[in-house]
Structure formats: C-alpha cells, structure tokens
Ligand SMILES: Nc1nc2c(ncn2[C@@H]2O[C@H](COP(=O)(O)OP(=O)(O)O)[C@@H](O)[C@H]2O)c(=O)[nH]1
C-alpha cells in the first residue's frame with residue numbers, strides 16, 4: 001500500500017515517543033511483531049518511530065527492517081557490533097532523541113495496550129515505567145519449563161538485592177524519560193540478558209523511582225534464551241553489576257549533589 005500524504009507528513013515530524021526493538025535472528029517473529037507495533041503506534045495522536053537493533057543476524061532480520069514499507073511510523077535499523085540483548089538495547093537507546101523512549105521484545109509478548117498507560121504516566125511526571133508480571137493486576141500466560149522457572153526464582157532473589165522494591169526486573173517492556181534513558185544507557189556495561197537490572201539500578205541511583213504497571217503477557221515460542229547456555233553468564237553478569245554499583249563513585253543526585261571544591265579567592269581573577 002503506498003504511504004498516505006498524512007502518513008508522510010507525520011513521519012517527517014520529530015517523534016514524541018521512540019521504541020527500540022532488539023532483534024537477533026528474528027526473521028520469523030519480527031514481521032508480525034513490527035506490524036502489531038506500527039499499527040499500535042499509528043493510532044497514537046502524535047509522531048512516533050521504531051528503531052530495530054540487530055546484532056549481525058545470520059537470517060533475514062536486517063533485510064526485513066531495511067525493506068519495511070514507509071508509513072506514518074518510520075522504522076529504522078541500527079547494527080550493533082557487540083553481541084547481546086543489553087548491548088543492543090544500549091545502542092538503540094543511544095540512537096534515540098525523543099522526549100519519551102522505551103523498548104520491547106520482537107515477539108511482542110507484552111500486550112501493547114500497556115503503552116498507553118506507560119506514556120500517560122511519563123506525561124504526568126514519572127521517569128521510569130516498567131511492565132511487571134509480578135503486579136497483582138497482571139495477566140500472565142506462562143509456558144516456561146520448570147528449569148527456567150527455577151532459574152527465574154533464583155534470578156529474582158539476586159536481582160532483588162540490586163534493585164530493591166522492584167518485583168519484575170526482566171519483563172521486556174520498559175519506558176523512560178528520554179534524557180534519563182540516554183544518560184543511563186551511556187553508562188550501561190552489561191551486554192547480556194541481565195542488563196535490565198543494571199539499567200534500573202542506575203536510574204534509581206540517579207534519584208528516579210521505578211513505577212511498575214500491570215501487563216497482559218503471553219510467553220511466545222521461539223525464545224532466544226536458553227537456560228543451559230545463558231544461566232552461568234547471567235549469574236556472572238549480576239556479580240559484575242554488584243561490583244560496579246558498589247565499588248565506583250556514585251553519580252550526583254538532587255538529594256546528594258556532587259562535592260565541588262570551594263572557589264579559591266586567591267587563585268581566582
Ligand atoms: N539484537 C539482539 N537482540 C537480542 C539478543 N538476544 C535476544 N535478543 C532479543 O531480545 C528479545 C527477547 O528475547 P526472547 O528470545 O524473546 O527472550 P525471552 O522472552 O526472555 O525468552 C527479542 O526481541 C530477541 O530478539 C541479541 O544478542 N541481540
């Protein structure tokens with residue numbers, strides 16, 4: 001279908017909301033996911049755009065994005081040389097410029113209606129709004145194996161010690177004030193699946209609260225996550241996050257401004 005003149009006009013305006021989709025070898029799930037996301041964003045009454053971040057996929061992921069038809073929601077591709085979902089989300093967030101940004105998974109496991117709630121909260125002053133399968137109002141359809149469930153239980157216990165008070169750090173559906181997201185992404189060092197923990201911990205470190213919202217979440221087949229391949233890496237990542245957060249100087253917050261040396265009246269002209 002050719003792009004409509006209104007679509008062209010809207011797509012040429014700077015987006016108010018930009019959404020990052022990390023994607024690795026997603027030729028099967030990405031087309032359906034992008035269709036859903038673009039349809040949802042096209043119904044929003046302001047310009048939006050999508051950034052898909054690929055890590056040298058060996059399938060048609062990149063081609064699908066570069067050949068995505070022009071419409072009212074521009075979709076662009078970023079290639080990230082560093083492997084891992086965390087590295088991809090970091091590259092995507094750093095490629096944004098909108099006042100509000102977020103990320104979601106290519107499989108759209110989280111029902112996209114939650115974008116309306118997230119954006120409403122950001123507009124009313126919240127700076128970090130995340131989908132939470134632990135929220136009492138969430139509807140979660142989970143088909144994970146018992147092994148993955150057990151791993152998730154252990155992960156939550158460790159992650160809870162790093163970002164206190166957050167019930168679900170791992171739902172792939174997070175929205176932010178754009179400036180905060182770009183500042184924290186610039187400091188993000190975790191390349192793999194545990195990156196959400198570091199990202200949230202850094203937002204909290206900068207004085208932001210994390211608002212969890214209910215989601216409708218369906219486990220989708222075709223996950224890139226393998227308990228056998230990824231568990232050890234994730235535990236190591238959590239250990240490194242702990243070290244980074246507890247052994248480096250903390251950034252200044254409004255409550256704890258950075259110490260600055262007093263002006264030296266003698267050396268000052
Ligand atoms: N760019 C990139 N995306 C990744 C990588 N690993 C996972 N993803 C993406 O992260 C999202 C969540 O992955 P998924 O396999 O659904 O994990 P699960 O929902 O936790 O089982 C999907 O969009 C994946 O394509 C990676 O190494 N690079």
Ligand SMILES: [Mg+2]
Nearest residue numbers: 105107109223
């Ligand atoms: Mg998934």
